Amino acid sequence: MTAPLHLDWDGLDRDAWDGFVAAAGFSAVEQAWAYGEAVGNVRRGVLRASEPLALVQAFERRLDVVTLVRLVRGPLWLDADEATRLAGDRLVRDAFRKRARRLLFWLPELPAGPEALAHMRACRTRQMVTGYSSARLDLAAGEESLRRGLHGKWRNQLKSAEDAGLEVNVTHGGAQVDRLLDRIDFTRKAKRYAGPNGALIRRFADASHHRSDMTAAIARAGGSAVAGIVLLRHGATATYFAGWTDDAGRTANAHNLLLWRGVLAMKDAGVRWLDLGGVNASAAPGIARFKLGLGATPYTLAGTFF
Secondary structure, three states: OOOOOEEEEOOOOHHHHHHHHHHHOOOOHHHOHHHHHHHOOEEEEEEEOOOEEEEEEEEEEEEOOEEEEEEEOOOEEOOOOHHHHHHHHHHHHHHHHOOOOEEEEEEOOOEOOHHHHHHHHHOOOOEEEOOOEEEEEEOOOOHHHHHHOOOHHHHHHHHHHHHOOOEEEEEOOOHHHHHHHHHHHHHHHHHOOOOOOHHHHHHHHHHOOOHHHEEEEEEEEOOEEEEEEEEEEEOOEEEEEEEEEOHHHHHOOHHHHHHHHHHHHHHHOOOOEEEOOOOOOOOOHHHHHHHHOOOOEEEEEOOEEO
């Protein structure tokens, strides 16, 4: 380190924050400014020496006499060596430890393995939950190469959906998106599963600098919507955030077509990475197989620490 590290709260404005996220390359949506605005109760910090080196976006929730703090997939670092990252992560941990009655639950952006566990022990934390898994697709390759990278069954389902004559609309707002978000909410409540709700997606869109940062792809058959997906862009990365389909959409393999169109839309917009928003082979093996069928590279983070 050429200068001592320190942690500044509220040390960057919106434009500087967004610029840092873009410069960082692959990033998590939880560290995007618009996501912080959408969730609310956000605290933003900057780890810097002479220049900013990492962003820290955390969320606080008051419960009786304690405040729960969630730091998800942060800090978001530019290039830094291990000694710098360890010093910065210790500053983050100490900043919350010194604040009375704050309990920090921290999912760091560290790949699972003994090195990550040693790093977090050195930050005086202990693991509570084992690793979070997802997958990411590098969009730098050409369209033909990306298509060749699809798993065989997935590619066949995509071809079937293309031949089915589905109408696909890629959009960033309006009545179609509102109806899609309502369907996502209805299905989530009916099936009683946790997941992003429509209100959060609307707030993200409202807080975004660019209308295209929230992209929806909607498939229609016979004039009726049968499936839809939502992608959120943050810098050089986009995240598959939510989806919905009905029986007709499943039969027509509409999600394959929508995700493929989403990939092409993000590529055309200059996005480098698509994060598939979580892969859980134990709890949702079918969804995991579907996401991995896109040819994305799986990854697992070290887990949540306290």
